[in-house]
Amino acid sequence: xxxxxxxxxxxxxxxxxxxxxxxxxxxxxxxxxxxxxxxxxxxxxxxxxxxxxxxxxxxxxxxxxxxxxxxxxxxxxxxxxxxxxxxxxxxxxxxxxxxxxxxxx
Numbered sequence: 001x002x003x004x005x006x007x008x009x010x011x012x013x014x015x016x017x018x019x020x021x022x023x024x025x026x027x028x029x030x031x032x033x034x035x036x037x038x039x040x041x042x043x044x045x046x047x048x049x050x051x052x053x054x055x056x057x058x059x060x061x062x063x064x065x066x067x068x069x070x071x072x073x074x075x076x077x078x079x080x081x082x083x084x085x086x087x088x089x090x091x092x093x094x095x096x097x098x099x100x101x102x103x104x105x
Contacts, residue, residue: 010040011067018042022071030071037067 014037022031029045036044036056043059046052052068060066 007039007065008067011037011065014040014042015067015069019069019071019073019075023074026072028071032072035069035071037069039065 015035018030018035018037022028022033025031034044034046034049034052035042036046036052036059038056038060044052044055046055049068049070056066056068057063
């Protein structure tokens with residue numbers, strides 16, 4: 001297992017625990033927030049996805065070492081959205097996590 005894979009596993013596990021906490025406890029500091037994780041540690045807690053992404057890239061430019069989670073979201077639900085301003089976005093649940101791909105149509 002490579003170092004990046006190990007970091008990715010740590011990030012995913014931490015994100016899973018954070019989301020579980022936020023779902024169980026609405027008073028959690030992560031509840032209804034976007035949480036950025038880098039190298040197995042929480043480094044950003046933001047109110048919106050754009051802010052989380054921007055700050056996460058500033059802290060850790062290597063995307064392989066980063067992970068973002070929308071705490072309090074039920075990731076077991078599969079959602080598909082097609083045709084958003086000429087861009088397609090498909091969100092599917094994979095292993096209980098949301099995998100997002102996008103591109104031009």
